[in-house]
Amino acid sequence: MTYKLLLLPGDGIGPEIMNEVREILGFMDQAGLASFELEEDLVGGAAYDAHGAAISEEAMAKAHAADAVLFGAVGGPKWDRVPYDVRPEAGLLRLRKELDLFANLRPAICYPALADSSSLKREVVEGLDILILRELTGGTYFGQPKEIVDLGNGQKRGIDTQVYDTYEIERIGRVAFELARTRRNKVTSMEKRNVMKSGVLWNEVMTDLHRRDYADVELEHMLADAGAMQLVRWPKQFDVIVTDNLFGDILSDVAAMLTGSLGMLPSASLGAPDPVSGKRKALYEPVHGTAPDIAGKGMANPIAMIASLAMCLRYSFGLTDLAARLEAAIANALESGLRTADIMSPGMTQVGTNGMGAAVLTEF
């Protein structure tokens, strides 16, 4: 069995951290642990520079053909002024939408070795292990109308539309309950039903689904603003948080920052399993961005990218043991005292991107 992977390193530190993933894939292949067929292409600003679009049709075709996509990061000041439709982010959004990757899993895990690098008190974040499940193909991100209208008299009107249909809420809800069953069996659903009609529907659909099919899982509803507060106050109260695309964008970033390990956090964006083959589309990417300030310096932390590969091994290929082994290798590399600059602290040994990638491979 050979797994077809498309690598889309993107911009900024993307290519550097993707290199470390390529090393690990090469090692697994050579050691006979798994066999990969790699494709690679441009996305984001890099694709714009080459083709005038944030992703080419050819790269999209490769994404459709792949078993999974490994994505670095896109964007940077260089492309701040390019037209909206071809801005770097458009490449990522097109991939999410066309591959129908509606379920975005963002684990917020606090590595023991890094608990002190959080801005929160150690006792608040030590041992933290929560999962933000973000709806990724609906809501304000994709609803129509989405436009700027010229009203004359120097006035313009900016419009975005939040749209959610029952089935969209239900399918992400199912993923939430299923994941909770493999964890601590609790789902917190966040919306603003006191202000938004989509929030009213969201709440209603979650409640029904729970009653019908998942009564064994604890379901809690929380307003998204209160939820943001609770995340900062005492995040360990949560297990799985399920929320819409825009709230999920903000809340998963808050959760990521709690752990003090932004450069460490992976994410998985999954489609629905094919009813016949059981296969599903998937894209894996770090939660962090392109870090233009350190791009090209060999300083970036590759761990989030490597941990994204681990999620890929688990969720796309069912290689659970290999995924766990890779995750343990990351934890051990940290325990051994190695740190990239972003997580450096007194008494530790600073290494670069390559150094950290090599250390993970050594511990593997």
Added chain:
Amino acid sequence: MTYKLLLLPGDGIGPEIMNEVREILGFMDQAGLASFELEEDLVGGAAYDAHGAAISEEAMAKAHAADAVLFGAVGGPKWDRVPYDVRPEAGLLRLRKELDLFANLRPAICYPALADSSSLKREVVEGLDILILRELTGGTYFGQPKEIVDLGNGQKRGIDTQVYDTYEIERIGRVAFELARTRRNKVTSMEKRNVMKSGVLWNEVMTDLHRRDYADVELEHMLADAGAMQLVRWPKQFDVIVTDNLFGDILSDVAAMLTGSLGMLPSASLGAPDPVSGKRKALYEPVHGTAPDIAGKGMANPIAMIASLAMCLRYSFGLTDLAARLEAAIANALESGLRTADIMSPGMTQVGTNGMGAAVLTEF
């Protein structure tokens, strides 16, 4: 000069904390420091129970006639199932919209006496003094269409619309820059221009306004998700944060929670000054909610409500000295070691709502 105040205590702990404000107003009146004419009415669940609406026409008329409104809090589990249009929050939203209170000032201040009660490390929040300026009458909260459509086949569609016109962004931008000039002269504007057209317009209008009229103030643009992260990572980097209604809802709650003093934080919602009289509509309310679990027990912390009165004295009546005196009295009551249950810590003396209100008055 007599100031006309409308008190709307609302639900839950609202009436209890409003009592303490009434005491302070009475004292100021008797001591000849200022003269107040008080009206009072129902809002939220209390108004629904009495009139079947979240605010009566009569109460709205009083709000229009008043120089300022002091608002407690609305909502609670009792009204979780009432129809959307008459839910408790509708009363507050109607007040904001009809009085055109577009500028919501939410200071996030860390009281020195409470720095340790934050979930964040002391050094991250000690001395924190930032201001979240939230647009309050536009965006997803009020845009049309806002509805749930039955699509048949058991499918519904929930729709909300984010709408911002140039003038709405410009007027909140002006308030941001003016406030920054009285503080540390820095404005951070947050939106999601990489995903939302309203964010593109927001960014454009802020940039133009800055160039035209406020080039002396530092302007920084930040994506709202990155901004949420930065708030958690190092909040002291900010001075004034200006953002839209929905992002402001979430981000101001995150900022409030950073301070560890949710029960302490006031807010002001201001309209535009009348071009002739210079007067403007205003509503002042604590950032916290109705705390149904402790309502009626005399335990609630009245400080956020009292601090809202201080903002009222400052922003509506220009009674700057009196406002500062009241704020100092709050700080001194805390320094003297008194704490309500929500901020209690070892070695301090626990008091109830009345006890804290009386202590502030003693220090006044």
